Amino acid sequence: MNKVSFYLVTDTHYFERSLGAEGAAFENYTRCEQYFLRESSSIVSAVFDRIAQDQETDIIILPGDLSKNGEKESHKSFVKELYKLKEKGKKIFVLTAGHDYNEYSRAYKDDMRIDVEGTSFDELYEFYKDFGYSEAVAFHQRTHSYMAQITDGVRMLAINCDSFNNPKGTMDEELMAWSKVQLDKAKEDNCSVFAICHYPIIPGVPVFDLVGDAKIKDWRTVASFLADNGVELALTGHMHIQSINEFYSEKGNRLIDICTSCLVGSPAKYRKITVDDTSTLKVETIDVGDFGMDLGGLESQEYFDRQFRRAIINRVCDALRSGDGISKYFKKLGLSFVENGTFGNLSNLLLLKIDKELAKIRIIDFIGEVGIGIFKGDMPYVKGTAVYNAISSVLKRFSFVIKRVEPKLSKGGDKIDLEKMLLDTIGNNKGFSDNDAEFKLR
Template sequence: MENFSFYLITDTHFFKNSLGARGKEYDEFMRFEQKCFAETESINRSVFEWLKNADGADTVLIAGDLSFNGEKESHIEFIKLLNELKESGKKVYVVTADHDFKNEDDSCFAFDESGRLIPEPTRRDELFDLYYEFGFKDALAFDRQHLSYVAQLCDGVRLLALNNDGADDGQRRFDESHIKWIKEQTKKARDDGQIMFAMNHYPLLPGQPIFSVVPSAVQRESDKVTTMLADEGVHLVFTGHMHNHSINEKITEKGNKLYDVCTGSVIADPAVMRLVTITPESKAIIKTIETPDFEWDTNGKECKQYLSDLFDSMILNMLDDMQYNPERLLRRFGADGKKGIYPIVKFVGRIINKITVGGLCRLLLIKCDKSIKKMLLKNYAAELVRGIFEGNQTFKEGTAKGDVFIKFIKRFNFVFKKVNLNCVDGKKADLFDILKNTAGNYGIDDYNATLNLT
């Protein structure tokens, strides 16, 4: 085989704007949203236009959450974009995921001036026909029940496209028959001397250490699945879902590697795509590309800045609501009945919004570099959280912001040690270690890396 390259994007969350994304209720909803809503149609159009003309590869993979929330009309409009991309000469392979179907009639939503609207949802059993042309049609094998397939991408490289939103229990679990099918496919790939890599919407390894204690952030039974795939000869998987950008590695007891390359959404900060090259020596060269600018009234901001400000405003709005409108904040998290805690939430909110990093350090007797003393704690917090999603987190040991963070969590380590919390793999969570490695990236470069798959 020769070098084989492809583009990968994920979490396109296409929303057909004419369904309604405006009005007072829309603005209220967007107060706490990290991803775009009304802007997604325009962003996708510019991403697809860019891909059509991109000459780095003629294959495009999309790792799920294609539509905003499963609206039928969003899918129909999105498929027009896929068809145009195909007509431009690109081969397109997709998987669907949790935001691509709804089983209840009233689960999709849109907004206009009159309030909340309910567009027609897409059922899971409609997805096979809808996306037949983009994976299933040319597949070497497919498992219709599990919406999974194997595609020959080029001479020597096979894609194992997985979906596990099974209708049975909705638990995103790989059931026994699915595992059996996967093992048949991996064996075939080995017998045929093929490099096989996978695409699965849900991260198989936690994108960031903190996600290891958030069950919805990781594939169910991820430990079992990653061990199975790596030992079966699949050493690379592309994921999405959390809208974070990361690369993580695991080595099984048998000494086999698995890399999880999780890519950020194209419609939310950090708004990125990947260009991947698989070499005959079983190396994967991963590059990150920023999404192109899109047409939108961004109040004069560059598109990149517009998206990162949207992320920060989600954090800052939460902190603002803690102080001024705890009811609205708690309503968003389904805890609005707890009026007794409003004064405490307000008090904590007032302090976070007002205090500087230097002020907090004085209170905790922590040494703080003068370059960040005057920085408001809320801005420090927003930057810290945004970094977790953007990847290559900068709050590392040896930096002004990182040193303060590490001293801060050291102060509270005696509390962390008393917390009985398990990670998704069942191991006890070491909160100090998790927080340190979440604020700063000490591992593989999340943006550009060469991964040795053997």
């Protein structure tokens, strides 16, 4: 691949603070929310200021979910931030996604959730035309996908798989055919191409393969299409996760998917990506850091993580509070165990031997740590660690359940090894980091 360097910032979920984000309704909403509304504009502004000062690269790429939920005032304010960056000499390329035009545009005041003016998908063109669309080599009107000349010898295929006309992670046949024409043209013009797409093309962690909305539809087909047409690198978002994954097509071509976290909620990272003149790809992960607000004495990372941990635990406990009949009874037991139990209690119940240090850990704390850890990438519980051994023993105890569930999960497709999937999710065995990594490209 030819030489190129850029910043990757995704899922900014910008919210115009003056719309209102306060009161009991807002506090209730944030119980289960990963990212911040009141703080998002300050975070975006601080990060953009830092990027503007870096003279090494003049390109910034944002692959979707620019606004919280399509509030028109949020888009207006966010675009102002983009123009400020542009005035400082930066070239900006965006994609929009489902959160930029959906019907849930809301603000919060006292105990009320207030509907505010949203933005239609068609209106997004006018907002973002100066950030990739109008200077594109080719523009796909139906989805706002485009091919752009990023720098000499390098083009970017921006695949909008989450537009009003092909929502929720779809790259349909027509969009694929259009992309093929653009990729062939790039080859003729001696340009390398990388792709951006809001949805991950490769599942961020193995279990996300079982979650419909966690990756693009028919992801193996899309990954093979890109890899076999000369695209070795894809930059994605949507899942708010730090993950890097490789996929090889049947023809033996590789696709690397770098999925990056939400900017305005834990893990709160962005990336600087460089391909040098030896085709070496370097991925550097950067913390959002200080954004000039009073965080009650906490460091920004602690502030982000505290909110996400709370959201994960509340979601798990809320799920266990729902249901009726016999399921309600078992869920109530589960809730009590999750809220009060330890690993020691669990091992006694299942007649398992576990590490003494692990026995003291509360289940609820562990759920929070694992949840947050998955999204930060580089999960540490690899084979041989006490946690791996404990989880592996628990899964073996429940193997009779797993064997019954696996055929249902595979839905007639490839056979699923759920135990391996779960263990590969809690420990990064890929041989490279999800955060700072280096690859030799073609």
